[in-house]
Amino acid sequence: MESELECILGKRQLQILLQPIVDCQQHVPLGYEALARGPDQSPLHLPSSLFALAKEQGRQHELELLCLDLAMQHFCSQHLPGRLFANLSPSVLLAVGHQPLLALCRQHGLAPASLVLELTEYERIDALPALLIELAALKQAGVAIAIDDLGSGHSGLLLWSALRPEFIKLDIHFTSGLDQDLTKRQFVTTLHDLACQLGCTLISEGVEREAELKALRQIGVRYCQGYLLGRPSKRPTILFDTRRDPAFSPQLSGNRVGKLAQSVPTLTPEMRAEEILALFKQSPQFGCFPVLDSQQRPLGIVRRQSLLARLADRFGYSLYAKAPANKLMDTPILVEANQSLIEVSQHLVDSNSDEMEAWFVICQQGTYVGMGRVRELMRRLTHYKLQVARHANPLTLLPGNVPIQQAMTRAMQRARPFWLAYCDLNHFKPFNDVCGYDRGDQMIKLVARLLRKVFEAQGAFIGHLGGDDFILIGESPQWESLLCEVQQAFRSLRTECYRQQDIERGHIVALDRDGQERTFDLVDLAIGAISWHPECGMTQSQLSEQLTQAKKQAKAAEGHLWYETLRPSCICA
Known part of the structure; x- marks a missing residue:
């Protein structure tokens, strides 16, 4: 076996597979984790055997550096979007230092900002101060740090507190069966909330079933990895379409179900049926009561009609009058207060709860908040959609000025980095004057169609201020390339809106603002x-001013495309 290891290391015979880590809101890869395997027919093919022997033979450092070297080579050769996530033991980092890792980045042309080092939690770290020094140097260069398999090894929360990682990868134990285990769900909810408070991104590993993914998304986990989404491969692809659930579109998720919570009398598990019946008589407006434990966590619900049916049977009162609530209750439909109306309505459909008089239990991190009614949910949802329709642009049916301002407010309140784009048509007025308003409307609808085609799949907000002005708001890391894509698509299709003589000339002749006849290039x-970053420290009004200035820069720039990254110092006066 030693000779087999020597051959693998000497001839660099490792196989590198990449598994996508998916942004389930945007349906794009956040990055790819590099996974090493030995040669196919080798007894050291499995990583467990390979790394165990390398550690036993004192060659762990050599093996891990080779893995990192080959991972960078393979990742860069694929020209993949997002970041490369690569595993590294703390002991290896302490032994070799940060310089060899940065040298590998330079060798392969990988920007340090595109590298995430996953520190395994399986080793006990005895030299924490020295490790912090090395990590600080890597972070200074732009490398991000992740704690891998949180919850499976040594002192996970201690490491989290000390290392201040950019990413936390949750061990597969918490993901497996999450949809069926309330305790796991509570753990994940707590860790997700903690990550949000600390400005850290939580990634859930081991997602293998659609029900697990759905449960994670209901909690708010945005980034996931697992066989459901994409298997390790030399040429990785995303297998599962995370866009199928419309609840996560920023244009639909503004209203939260917690606003529907009603105060309803609650039951203890020991309360008897005759007491519950009396409570229903005192409160005829409620169709059910929640049963809560001593920690105010919902256990079930007792429905009025079910209780009356039991007691009305022959001998029913004798059999059930003294029965406790925990023997009479049904399984409740549980939703979290921070879920959107769209999410909850989809959840109710999936639960076959199509009765307009049905109730559901609203919780905050598993603790009872109140009861919600399906009828009220549907009324609010209909009202919300009518509001959106009222403020929509009549030509494109895209959200208008009011929803755009609301979308900007929500984006800033989330306190996460996002981007904004102001799209405007150069030379549109002379085109509209010469070619007519019908062709002008045709061109505006063309822009709307292209923006929808490119950005709706990314979960971006698309708004129409009016005329030829459009606003985009999103979080996709590939936003720059997407903007280039939509611009190129417009250039290839704009001739559909022109007259044949204009296409042949390559310009139009029209009056300028001074009333002088001149030639104008085709509309672009x-x-x-x-x-934008939360640390920019600007108001929404200042952000709008910056966006308007960016549009003016773009109209004057060569290529009509202009970007700016706002930093803490970039605060409007």
Whole structure:
């Protein structure tokens, strides 16, 4: 076996597979984790055997550096979007230092900002101060840090507190069966909330079933990895379409179900049927009561009609009058207060709860908040959609000025980085004057169609201010390339809106603002974009001013495309 290891190391015979880590809101890869395997027919093919022998032979450092070297080579050769996530033991980092890792980045042309080092939690770290020094140097260079398999090894929360990682990868134990285990769900909810408070991104590993993914998304976990989404492969692809659930579109998720919570009398598990019946008589407006434990966590619900049916049977009162609530209750439909109306309505459909008089239990991190009614949910949802329709642009049916301002407010309140783009048509007025308003409307609808085609799949907000002005708001890491894509698509299709003589000349002749006749180039899509970070410290009004300035820069720039990254110092006066 030693000779087999020597051959693998000497001839660099490791296989590198990449598994996508998926942004389930945008349906794009956040990055790819590199996974090493030995040669196919080798007794050291499995990583467990390979790494165990290398550690036993004192060659762990050599093996892990080779894995990192080959992972960078393979990742860069694929020209994949997002970041490369690569495993590294703390002991290896302490032994070799940060310089060899940065040298590998330079060797392969990988920007340090595109690398995430996953520190395994299986080793006890005895030299924490020295490790912090090495990590600080890597972070200074742009490398991000992740704690891998949180919850499976040594002192996970201690490491989290000390290392201040950018990413936390949750062990597969917490993901497996999450949809069927309330305790696991509570653990994941707590860890997700903690990650949000600390400005850390939580990634859930081992997602293998659609029900697990759905449960994670209901909690709010955005980034996932597992066989459901994509298997390790030399040429990785995303297998599962996370866009199938419309609840996560920013344009639909503004209203939260917690606003529907009603105060309803609650039951203890020991309360008897005759007492519950009396309570129903005192409160005829309620169709059910929740049963809560001593920690105010919901256990079930007792429905009025079910209780009356039991007691009305022959000998029913004798059999059930003294029965406790925990013997009479039904399984409740549980939703979290921070879920959107769209999410909850989909959840109710999936639960076959189609009765307009049905009730559901609203919780905050598993603790009872109140009861919600399906009828009220549908009324609010209908009202919300009518509001959106009322403020929509009549030509494109895209959200207008009011929803755009609301979308900006929500984006800033989430306190996560996002980008904005202002799209405007250069030379549109002379085109509209010469070619007519019908062709002008046709061109505006063309822009709307292209923006929808490129950005709706990314979960971005698309708004129409009016005229030829459009606003985009999103979080996709590939936003720059997407803006280029939509601009190129417009250039290839804009001739559909022109007259044949205009296409042949390559320009139009029209009056300028001074009333002088001159030639104008074909209309082009100008896009000014800015990326925003919570530390920018500006108001929404200042952000709008920055976006308007970006649009002006784009209209004057060569190529009509202009970007700006807002930093803490970039605060409007």
